[in-house]
Amino acid sequence: MTDAVQYINGQWLPGEGPLFTSRDPAKNAELWRGAAASTSQVSAAIVAARAASVAWADRGVEERLIIAKRYGDLLVEHKERLAQLIAEETGKPYWESLTEAAAMAGKIALSEKAYFERTGTTENPMADGRAFIRHKPHGVVAVFGPYNFPGHLPNGHIVPALIAGNAVVFKPSELTPKVAQEMVKLWDQAGLPAGVLNLVQGEVSTGQALAAHPNIDGLFFTGSSRTGNVLHTQLAGQPSKILALEMGGNNPLVVGEVADIDAAVHSIVQSAFITAGQRCTCARRLLLPKGEAGDRILARLLAVTKAIKVGLYDAEPQPFMGSMISPQAAKSMIAAQAHLLALGGQSLLMLKSLQADTGLVSPGIIDVTAISDLPDEEYFGPLLQVIRYGDLAEALTVANNTRYGLSAGLLSDYQQDWEYFFRHIRAGIVNWNKPITGASGAAPFGGVGNSGNHRASAYYAADYCAYPVASVEDDKVSMPANLSPGLNF
Numbered sequence: 001m002t003d004a005v006q007y008i009n010g011q012w013l014p015g016e017g018p019l020f021t022s023r024d025p026a027k028n029a030e031l032w033r034g035a036a037a038s039t040s041q042v043s044a045a046i047v048a049a050r051a052a053s054v055a056w057a058d059r060g061v062e063e064r065l066i067i068a069k070r071y072g073d074l075l076v077e078h079k080e081r082l083a084q085l086i087a088e089e090t091g092k093p094y095w096e097s098l099t100e101a102a103a104m105a106g107k108i109a110l111s112e113k114a115y116f117e118r119t120g121t122t123e124n125p126m127a128d129g130r131a132f133i134r135h136k137p138h139g140v141v142a143v144f145g146p147y148n149f150p151g152h153l154p155n156g157h158i159v160p161a162l163i164a165g166n167a168v169v170f171k172p173s174e175l176t177p178k179v180a181q182e183m184v185k186l187w188d189q190a191g192l193p194a195g196v197l198n199l200v201q202g203e204v205s206t207g208q209a210l211a212a213h214p215n216i217d218g219l220f221f222t223g224s225s226r227t228g229n230v231l232h233t234q235l236a237g238q239p240s241k242i243l244a245l246e247m248g249g250n251n252p253l254v255v256g257e258v259a260d261i262d263a264a265v266h267s268i269v270q271s272a273f274i275t276a277g278q279r280c281t282c283a284r285r286l287l288l289p290k291g292e293a294g295d296r297i298l299a300r301l302l303a304v305t306k307a308i309k310v311g312l313y314d315a316e317p318q319p320f321m322g323s324m325i326s327p328q329a330a331k332s333m334i335a336a337q338a339h340l341l342a343l344g345g346q347s348l349l350m351l352k353s354l355q356a357d358t359g360l361v362s363p364g365i366i367d368v369t370a371i372s373d374l375p376d377e378e379y380f381g382p383l384l385q386v387i388r389y390g391d392l393a394e395a396l397t398v399a400n401n402t403r404y405g406l407s408a409g410l411l412s413d414y415q416q417d418w419e420y421f422f423r424h425i426r427a428g429i430v431n432w433n434k435p436i437t438g439a440s441g442a443a444p445f446g447g448v449g450n451s452g453n454h455r456a457s458a459y460y461a462a463d464y465c466a467y468p469v470a471s472v473e474d475d476k477v478s479m480p481a482n483l484s485p486g487l488n489f
């Protein structure tokens with residue numbers, strides 16, 4: 001008998017599918033083992049969610065919020081333990097994992113505010129009655145999570161979905177099942193009724209069974225553009241299902257004229273190397289001016305990046321960068337670097353494996369200016385591509401030369417440069433003199449192009465968790481003041 005890792009209709013059950021494991025990528029140790037949900041278990045989770053959804057929606061938002069707040073309190077109470085699990089399962093340093101746990105707890109108040117602000121009830125007076133705008137839940141929604149924020153990002157779909165009155169079937173990343181399990185246990189402890197939140201663990205085939213199920217009303221996905229595109233194609237021709245896609249980016253950070261080189265380099269490092277480059281918002285392409293000003297920034301960036309401390313999530317003192325998610329992910333970054341070198345890139349700082357069979361790598365910087373046909377790929381790790389440019393117009397052309405459009409930034413002391421940049425750049429998160437990572441949950445979060453499907457998450461997640469209903473109402477049926485022509489009463 002394998003461990004009870006599936007949560008269906010309020011019960012923890014062993015999976016009926018193939019075994020899979022989760023490993024600590026920094027210490028190369030097994031953390032978790034379980035059997036995947038079978039297709040029939042995925043169906044059972046959807047049946048349970050459907051059965052629970054009506055009563056959950058009927059409870060009303062205030063009652064739902066009581067449970068969500070209890071869950072939030074539990075997140076605060078257990079934040080150290082949760083952060084420890086996030087650190088072990090992803091390799092993120094403990095300090096950073098604590099910020100993820102805190103963001104999860106902060107999501108409750110933000111989602112409550114967003115629910116009322118964006119999808120609450122509005123009454124508009126009419127001469128002979130009342131007009132209302134109200135919002136209703138979709139019913140049963142599937143939530144798919146990525147590995148890089150195994151708690152915070154699925155939480156960013158689940159919390160607003162439940163507050164809005166939906167029932168959820170959650171399929172976390174197969175690389176981070178332990179964090180997902182812990183999250184669901186806290187919801188259970190908070191008193192969520194059976195069936196309102198279900199957890200189906202497993203690899204791609206479990207996700208495929210969930211996405212293909214005819215009885216879901218929506219699918220909220222955070223993950224790669226590759227998978228997002230598969231899901232988009234799969235749900236084509238099903239306009240009744242709401243699809244929210246939060247996907248990857250090939251994000252540009254443009255440096256203009258700046259007086260404080262250290263401040264600029266700090267913003268670059270925070271943008272490119274936090275979470276070992278495994279944030280969807282990370283800067284992938286750094287656009288530096290040709291000439292001495294750009295040379296000075298590059299020299300300082302190289303010096304600071306060489307000195308970045310990389311290490312185990314529990315090392316003391318703490319490293320800035322922890323392990324990548326897996327030894328395979330580390331190998332794929334080394335392969336990406338080799339590919340760019342073969343195309344004509346010039347390594348300025350080699351990304352290297354720091355320990356065999358782990359995800360520990362050092363950050364890399366590569367000048368790709370000479371590559372005429374630079375791949376428009378999201379290399380999801382700590383490898384920053386440098387491109388030298390002539391003037392700001394050229395920088396904008398290069399920055400926008402991507403099929404993605406998630407985040408972008410400008411470092412410049414000149415307001416007119418910012419205004420020009422903002423007018424011309426195409427992305428959903430556009431920052432000035434700030435890192436392009438670390439987006440606020442109090443703002444919408446989403447991208448254009450291949451980064452999303454115009455259903456921004458974070459503060460705007462409320463929008464895709466409910467549909468609007470317009471009503472005109474009166475207490476009694478009454479004759480209108482003016483009859484339409486041709487009617488006789």
Ligand SMILES: NC(=O)c1ccc[n+]([C@@H]2O[C@H](COP(=O)([O-])OP(=O)(O)OC[C@H]3O[C@@H](n4cnc5c(N)ncnc54)[C@H](O)[C@@H]3O)[C@@H](O)[C@H]2O)c1
Binds near residue numbers: 149227
């Ligand atoms: N825009 C955002 O908000 C955001 C946030 C975080 C991560 N990301 C992106 O996510 C990626 C990293 O995450 P990942 O590697 O876990 O993503 P992924 O696409 O590999 O996996 C995401 C989820 O989809 C499932 N899945 C994979 N293939 C599937 C299929 N064919 N059918 C159904 N489900 C399937 C996985 O099991 C997992 O649960 C990066 O590209 C990153 O940019 C985007």
Ligand SMILES: O=CCC[C@H](NC(=O)CCC(=O)O)C(=O)O
Binds near residue numbers: 156281440459
């Ligand atoms: O990896 C992708 C997410 C990166 C993260 N974004 C957010 O946390 C969005 C805010 C929210 O969802 O509450 C970042 O920008 O660092």
